[in-house]
Amino acid sequence: QHPERVVVVLDSLDEANINKDSLMWRFVRGKCEDLAEVNTIILSRPCEKVSLLAKKSVFQRRLEVVGFTEEKINEYVDAFFANDPSKSGSLRVALSSRPDVRSLMHSPLLATMVCRTYKVDGQLASTQTQLYESAVLAMLQQSTGKAGYAVPPSILGELRPLSVHFA
16 A cells, blocks of 8 residues: 555575566566565675666665775774774784685674684684684673683584584
């Protein structure tokens, strides 16, 4: 009755199986009469399929979130360690020798995880899985107020197989 009050969110469009006969293709091209008036937000990583689809879409705006620039990464690290400039400097040095971890710093969420785990561990994680595990432990330590908090090994063992889905 009031399509202008409806918001459709299409998340991870880059992961969808879209072909020219699909409902998704028709929707994005504005060919679905029933959905023509709804507000739509499409979230996607940049990729060729989404770029081609966007060129043929009827949507009014396109917004690209690019994350932190190199300059903003440095500003973020400095702000995170504002009370400990030596830690900021040592993290910057560590990041300069680890381009794999440095590339994660473009994402604000991952930058927070890297800084938080560096603050607790004093070193960079060697894998993304280790980064996620360290970030969870750092958050648990912060929320429980217990330094050195450790997740029981039985729980880590149960959760470890899930980590491959997030790496």
